[in-house]
Amino acid sequence: xxxxxxxxxxxxxxxxxxxxxxxxxxxxxxxxxxxxxxxxxxxxxxxxxxxxxxxxxxxxxxxxxxxxxxxxxxxxxxxxxxxxxxxxxxxxxxxxxxxxxxxxxxxxxxxxxxxxxxxxxxxxxxxxxxxxxxxxxxxxxxxxxxxxxxxxxxxxxxxxxxxxxxxxxxxxxxxxxxxxxxxxxxxxxxxxxxxxxxxxxxxxxxxxxxxxxxxxxxxxxxxxxxxxxxxxxxxxxxxxxxxxxxxxxxxxxxxxxxxxxxxxxxxxxxxxxxxxxxxxxxxx
Amino acid sequence: xxxxxxxxxxxxxxxxxxxxxxxxxxxxxxxxxxxxxxxxxxxxxxxxxxxxxxxxxxxxxxxxxxxxxxxxxxxxxxxxxxxxxxxxxxxxxxxxxxxxxxxxxxxxxxxxxxxxxxxxxxxxxxxxxxxxxxxxxxxxxxxxxxxxxxxxxxxxxxxxxxxxxxxxxxxxxxxxxxxxxxxxxxxxxxxxxxxxxxxxxxxxxxxxxxxxxxxxxxxxxxxxxxxxxxxxxxxxxxxxxxxxxxxx
Numbered sequence: 034x035x036x037x038x039x040x041x042x043x044x045x046x047x048x049x050x051x052x053x054x055x056x057x058x059x060x061x062x063x064x065x066x067x068x069x070x071x072x073x074x075x076x077x078x079x080x081x082x083x084x085x086x087x088x089x090x091x092x093x094x095x096x097x098x099x100x101x102x103x104x105x106x107x108x109x110x111x112x113x114x115x116x117x118x119x120x121x122x123x124x125x126x127x128x129x130x131x132x133x134x135x136x137x138x139x140x141x142x143x144x145x146x147x148x149x150x151x152x153x154x155x156x157x158x159x160x161x162x163x164x165x166x167x168x169x170x171x172x173x174x175x176x177x178x179x180x181x182x183x184x185x186x187x188x189x190x191x192x193x194x195x196x197x198x199x200x201x202x203x204x205x206x207x208x209x210x211x212x213x214x215x216x217x218x219x220x221x222x223x224x225x226x227x228x229x230x231x232x233x234x235x236x237x238x239x240x241x242x243x244x245x246x247x248x249x250x251x252x253x254x255x256x257x258x259x260x261x262x263x264x265x266x267x268x269x270x271x272x273x274x275x276x277x278x279x280x281x282x283x284x285x286x287x288x289x290x291x292x293x294x295x296x297x298x299x300x301x302x303x304x305x306x307x308x309x310x311x312x313x314x315x316x317x
Numbered sequence: 318x319x320x321x322x323x324x325x326x327x328x329x330x331x332x333x334x335x336x337x338x339x340x341x342x343x344x345x346x347x348x349x350x351x352x353x354x355x356x357x358x359x360x361x362x363x364x365x366x367x368x369x370x371x372x373x374x375x376x377x378x379x380x381x382x383x384x385x386x387x388x389x390x391x392x393x394x395x396x397x398x399x400x401x402x403x404x405x406x407x408x409x410x411x412x413x414x415x416x417x418x419x420x421x422x423x424x425x426x427x428x429x430x431x432x433x434x435x436x437x438x439x440x441x442x443x444x445x446x447x448x449x450x451x452x453x454x455x456x457x458x459x460x461x462x463x464x465x466x467x468x469x470x471x472x473x474x475x476x477x478x479x480x481x482x483x484x485x486x487x488x489x490x491x492x493x494x495x496x497x498x499x500x501x502x503x504x505x506x507x508x509x510x511x512x513x514x515x516x517x518x519x520x521x522x523x524x525x526x527x528x529x530x531x532x533x534x535x536x537x538x539x540x541x542x543x544x545x546x547x548x549x550x551x552x553x554x555x556x557x558x559x560x561x562x563x564x565x
Binding site: 106109 | 324335338410
């Protein structure tokens with residue numbers, strides 16, 4: 034579905050994305066994980082034809098994003114990080130605008146809008162002006178809008194940023210449902226639990242480079258499935274990784290007595306992330 | 318060709334919806350400055366002055382029509398596009414839609430053309446009520462082309478702007494001087510030759526010359542109309558070029 038080859042974007046002196054090689058298959062939910070400014074949005078913008086790559090290639094279903102943008106645009110649906118809705122139009126009007134831009138016939142337009150508003154549970158708000166909607170509703174409208182032309186590939190750039198936990202889970206449900214209905218999904222996030230909950234495969238991107246690629250489990254296995262946290266006298270937390278609990282426990286028993294707090298737990302994607310990027314997610 | 322028109326209409330459709338919601342407000346705010354110019358210059362300053370053999374009022378009304386068409390078309394096409402592009406990023410949605418750059422530019426300009434025509438024609442009707450004047454199809458044609466020139470200019474400025482400040486700087490440096498210098502409030506014939514050359518470089522001079530020639534019954538300056546068409550084509554091509562290159 035997506036293939037990139039040495040995809041690179043340079044802004045002046047800054048290499049936003051460098052030599053990105055990626056292959057994402059049909060039917061995947063793929064997650065891009067990385068701190069702010071790592072190059073996630075730039076990559077999405079290149080794949081969605083908005084930003085022209087400095088060098089390298091990107092193909093969507095065999096179509097080159099630079100040379101065949103028209104064909105690419107027909108295949109993709111995009112939910113941007115920004116709430117890029119027309120605030121002066123109603124929910125239905127926003128949907129209709131998009132349907133028109135994607136050449137849906139009148140009868141199909143009506144049916145599709147009704148169906149999708151139902152799908153994202155916005156039927157009651159259909160005639161409200163977008164300005165009056167809550168953040169979660171706007172996000173759901175953006176997703177419904179992106180689906181109107183039945184895209185084969187859906188891009189979601191930070192789909193749940195700034196939403197409360199309930200709304201976030203509803204969106205996750207929606208994303209899984211869309212995927213089951215046959216849409217390939219590429220999402221970016223800096224919420225690690227989001228990537229863990231949704232994505233079959235994750236790519237960790239750091240300073241413009243793809244530094245790890247695999248399923249959340251594979252990435253954890255590479256590091257160790259069990260994490261041991263120790264707090265010693267100098268108040269530093271140290272992390273150690275082990276393939277299983279037995280190994281962790283035997284290590285803990287060998288520790289000197291001044292190590293006070295010891296926590297043994299399952300490792301998670303955050304451990305992988307921090308070990309690889311050397312800092313907490315969300316740091317600038 | 319049909320596709321281009323259909324897609325342009327789809328782009329225009331968004332702005333038409335908003336126009337339908339808010340048309341009274343647009344009309345009133347649009348008529349505000351021409352009415353003030355009419356009161357201050359037409360009735361105030363110009364009382365008792367004769368220009369080119371007619372009363373100043375008769376002289377100045379077509380000039381105000383021209384500048385109204387300019388400011389309304391420019392603002393209606395440019396300002397919202399600027400905000401949509403830089404602030405709400407909703408312009409990205411158009412960029413990601415499978416439509417041609419020409420359709421996108423036309424669609425975004427047409428709202429300026431439409432609003433420019435509505436406001437300047439409304440003002441012309443008021444003008445005719447106050448001081449009866451001749452009008453003919455050439456008057457309407459000039460007005461239409463004028464609206465296209467400045468709507469394209471508005472879209473071009475909005476596509477080039479890197480901030481909201483850029484847009485108002487452009488207005489102050491380009492639109493505002495044209496408002497007063499484009500043969501609107503005085504006769505270009507009165508000026509020294511060096512200044513005259515300068516005034517013929519700016520598009521608004523040609524609009525007011527054409528409009529005034531019709532209302533005063535003078536021979537129609539076809540060359541000026543041709544220059545206006547030239548400006549429209551140049552700005553349109555500029556827009557398409559900039560859009561093709563755009564890559565944020």
